[in-house]
Amino acid sequence: MGECGRTPEQCAKNGCIFDLMMSGWVHPPCYDEELSNQFLRENNFAFFHDGAGTQPLSEAEARLGLYRTIYTNGTFHYQHCTYLWAKQLRARLKKPCVLDSDSRSVEHVQHCLHRAGAPNATQVVLQTGTTLHAGSWQLDCIIGEREVHTGH
Template sequence: MLHANPDEHPFALYNKDTSRLSFRGCPFVMMQAENEQGSLLPKSFDEEKSIAVRRNITRPRTKEYAIVVLLTSMIWMTVSFGYGAAQMTNGFSKARSFRKLDCGNSTVEAKDLGCIFDPLAFLWVPAACYDTETTELYKETVDWSAYDAPGGTVKKPKGRKLSLEEMGMSAGKTFYWTSGIDHVYHCAYMWQRMHKMCSKGQCQQTDGNSRNLLHTQHCSNSMIKAALGDPEKQQEVGVQTLAGFSECFIRTR
């Protein structure tokens, strides 16, 4: 059974009525329960703590070091994000310095506005804010395939593999599924993008997911669970995603 409680997963911005899903800025990403389809996420905070404690007792120290490195990296990324967000807030105090670009609320509008579908962010993004470099690195590094149904593994998926065009055209309408390992790489490269843009003082000139703290919290939880979990589980196709539409802001002076 799929999680459907926003209180359990505050980063999942959705309503129980899927006809009223919020697609702007942050796509809908939902993980299946660990005891059913190998979710990377716990069903509750207490479960997350119990999993961490159980595995910490038996796990070799080398893996503990890896987890420490991962958590340290997350802290630095959070600090960097906070600094960039402060820059963005200061910038917005001068409203005339920025111009908002939008992709509308449908694939027709997105295309008419010249937006590009970004498979890394799962979003249609204004062309002026599309980060080609990071997306291409992601595509070269991992099998980023998406499927029209869950189940199976990357090597033997149960669903039909979607083209990039089909992924984009599904935005705001139908779900698609990716593997756990693809989701981990998605999070890693989204953080690289955020750090790169914020280090240039351009936090606001990127996709809405990179700027969304709830998405960063979601990715943090996912990567921690991946570090603690079974690597074989990451090959399973069970991450449900609903692509969306992003806005961004470019400096005008």
């Protein structure tokens, strides 16, 4: 389906949705609203404009995807990886398989496996241990059985 755009305005105009758990814009078929909401609800992440955690940002504001960089709990990065794996599983159970390019990326999955296998105990406990960059990579919505996508 292609990428959504290079700015939040372009993405919204193209009918895309910001997936906070992916920190990126996706076409509606690649957005698993139920799963994203579940992860956000169960983890109750706090978001901040600054790395010191002194300028709070509401989840509702973060969900708009209008930020360049925000900070959240150290566990977010690990939960993002778990979310990616849950998305993969749910997508494989449907025909045709509909999944964004980052969730299909071999490099991203390897990165998540490395993270999960060697967690940073110092980062995990920090209120602002994860830095999110909105749109730091472009997500393509892929429909069909193409198994993997190389690169972020």
